[in-house]
Amino acid sequence: MSQFTTWLIEGIPFGCIYALIAVGLVLTYKTTGVFNFAFAAQAFLSGAVYVEMVEVHGDPRWIGLLVAVLVVAPVFGLLMDRALFRYLRTASWEVKLVTVLGIFVALPQLVMLFISGQQPIPVTAISSVPRMLGISAPGFYIASHFVSWDFAMTAIITVAIVLGLGFIFRYTAIGLQMRAVVESPRMVELAGVNSERVSAAAWMLSSLLAGIAGVLLATLAETLDANTYILLLVVTIAAAAVGRLQSLPVTLLAGIGLGVAERALPDILHDWLGLSVSGELAKDVRPSLPFLVLFLILVLVRSIRKRESADPLAGVDPPRPAMAHTYKTPEIERLTKFAFPVFVAGFIVAMLTIVSGLWVLRLTDGLTLAVIFLSITIITGFAGQISLAQATFAGIGGFTAADLAVDHGIPILLGVVIGALVAAAAGSLFALPALRLGGIYLTLATLAFGLMVENVVFNRPEISNGNVGVHMPRPSFAQTDRTFFLFVFGVFAVVGFAVILIRKGTTGRFLTAIRGSEAAAASIGINATVLRITLFAVASAVAGIGGALFAMVAQDIRVGQGATFPTIIGIAWVVLVVTLGSRTVDGAVNAGISFVVVQWLLEDALHLEPGIFLILFGLGAITYARHPEGIVEYNTRKSIVQMGRARALSARAKAYAAAQRLPDAYTRVAKVVVPCAAGPGLYLAYLLGRSLIEDSWAKVHTVTLLCFIVPSVLFLLAWMLRSDGQLRRLGGAPRGPLVMLGGAAGGAGIGVLLHSFGHTIPLCGDLPGSVLDDVIVGLAAGAALTMFLWLPAQAERVGRAKGWLDLPLRTRDGVVPAVIVVIGTYLFSRMTAGSAHGIGLVGQATPPSGWPVVFVTFALTVTWLQAIASIQGGINEVAIGQEGEVRATAAGLADPAPAPVEAFVPAPAGGSE
């Protein structure tokens, strides 16, 4: 029998698995316009449900199949549509991509948390699908080649699915509508089609396919492992690209072809090029074949460079907001000019003196990450592209510097510079062909490039020294952690400043122009391609520098298990940076620090399962759709605008008071915030003062804590009740007190429930806490939470009744304080339980590592107080009316109109970061 037949028979079964997933990807793209990176995660979900039911719980196979494929999968698809993509149908490719990447990061962790656990579950013959159909033989022979029934079944199902889908698209109305909705949902709606229902159907269909693929895959592998799914997904992108994300039959053939080619490759290498099959290179090349194929297809096949079709009605989208610093008034400008250097100086002094060694190292780690993240700022924030290979460029910089220093004795600083240059060279070599792609295809090419380099280059023993890893020395002047911190801070400051200069300089202005309109930018002579390649090279160099510094923290670089620069982590990085803010240096800093701090907080301080922080970051990406400028940037802008608004309001109130008596509903914000802040603030001061006097970290004692915060909580609840009454008199809805009571009752109910599960909140400080304790805490938390949501809704109602367009307060403004109530209650329960058990948050912590807890609590409290202030501010505005509103008073006077609110929109730029 010829060699070719062998390749076919042994390659086709694997090819069919590739084809199945690739067809799923193409289907999702065709019907939803989303390149669904989360497809593998969805498949994993169904696979995990099936295996868990059949293997662990011993349910019958057909029930498991029914639940995993026909219930879990479509319901999850529906959920994705209803909760997310329904709102993103008209969003740009970027927003959709970031959202699915978030799910890609979060979902496997969620599944492992709730279903399958952290360890891969072994899969036995019990799960086999052919057996369910009464086929008990393990397989059959084709010309002396054994073919297992599991694989044969996969092949049959794959072909059947492609035929079925072909039928749907060609002959049914829903198939046509699905394709049309992708082009322009708004146009389709104009044609009288309910595009919401169509896209929900599309998501359910593609999720169903993911479910089938997931269950089949689960039965083929020996263990159920999320990584198998993720790697398979990446492999199959190549097949999907061959089908140009459009053609199902071509994708099917490409998937099968890929399987065959992968089987044939070692033989070809051996026979034609004389490379030994068992040789190191051949071993590394084989798994990277799909990435090579993907990369070559993307770069070489011209017709794939189809531009994303622009929605003809895209013009109705509102423009994106200006950068936050353009909203600054001169006073705020002066304040930041003063406060920023003070803050930075204070941070450095603290890091060099009082911060513990562990935290110096952690924060330095965060700063080195921030340097890497600045490369994402350049590529995504400035050039508007998404690269998933930044971990790879960081690795190129790190490995180059380390290898040069260790093997050739080159000074490490020079090594870092050379590493940056090598990364820049690699970046521009990659960018030359790839940047013509743009959009989603560039993203795919970066992923292929990253995995290829990780597999072929980083794995070479000459580079990474096998499993031992490479030692990464620190510069001689920065050997201790504190001097090393200074060194990293210096590098970060230089790179950060450079990034700001690029944004403000010609390059940044050209990029703004290109983002505004690429066609118009070309018409004034701007060469977008050269600009993007330059930026890609600069970003690669920045990532290279950051990578070298990052490796210096742990002082070594590894591959394989516990790798320093795995491509997959690079995806989580991108998601985190764009979620927090990819346009500014603050965004990168926040991302770097929170990567470290949140991981510590969840895993070390709260002892939660590992992976929770990935879930949080992944799900955080959902906010990207609403705030593409990033959460940090959004909050900065919001608080600047709010400060301006508050000033205008108090000026107006002054003028109002001069003419007539202020209405009852008007209360000075300070009168509300100060009593609310007093309890937590005084307690914190007490705790810190006592710790300083005793020279050791004071433990939280529940009763003392309650003495301080109970008055504030009571005040808060009274304020809520009073404000509701005033809003009701201004025209708000009735029954506010009832809502509050309902919330309190609900909270108490949850308290009882949690108590029955053993979560006690011992208010008297001794164990076990009584159920009454949980009820009391539940009453207060429930009432506060509901009222935080209720009051802004009331204010919105009153504002709308007045016909205002620019509402001072909206319902969603209550979400943040409500969430903080939940977090606060949780922290409180941990603290009280801890002070009794001795294993709580602060209860057990020794002095310096208690600081971050204090800091996090402090930050949460400040955010919470800000929210309270903005609610009272909104109520005040509702009470005395908006700018320009004419109200005849008894004396026939018109409302005097000082300081316009609009005065706070763009002041000329020039703020500091």
Add this chain to the structure above:
Amino acid sequence: MSAPSVTEQPGSAGPRPPILEARAISKRFAGITALSDVDMQVAPGELVGLIGPNGAGKTTFFNCLLGMLRPEGGTVTLEGRDITGLPVYKRARLGIGRTFQRLELFSGMTVREHFLVTERARRGTGRLWKDLLNLAKPTAEEQDLAENMIELTGLQAEADKAVESLSLGRGRLVELGRALMTQPKLLLLDEPSSGLDVRETAGLADKLAAVQAEREFAVLLVEHDVEMVSSLVTRLYVLDFGELIASGPTAAVLGDEQVRRAYLGDM
């Protein structure tokens, strides 16, 4: 109907070589002929119009001149230099300015920033290392030029507003100003009146005529509004089904039988 009719050829310019010359431009889309052997000449400082019914190939021709599309046959020369294969941005640097039928502004920038960024692009003095040394601020000269353009376009009141807040008519003026900032030898205008009311159209035409008289660049105007065309241009080309059916002095072309049938309708 392939023979160009009406009177004889390019303008009064006589010995002056044309600034733009398109010879035998052909373009097909998947078997459909969008343009077949279209010739056109524009003399320096001349105002030329291009009209035709919807689907006649005006925009396709326009895009071939600009480099947004590659024609299958024919050549485009600018001042005697063959530019057929050049990308858009290079043609722009050689002196072709343009406006867009659907507004294409740099969202997020003010009117002044539009002009400043265009001036920087025209000079080609932007360098990454200059950005890094903080040498990239607009020079006094660039500021002056931008200020002049703001006055010329009459956009003083909106100069420091973000362009998103401008009306369509004002937006067109920003586009015109931006195109003029490139100091074009040839200005291509793609249906500048579309979406504007009568008063705005007239205002735009006046402004354009005034600036053109002062700066003496050539203009190629693609336009539906016959009134605007006839008030501005001296010579007219008419496209129908991808072929040139008439060219010559404006009045003569507009009076031509064939043109009336194809485009204006029997009156």
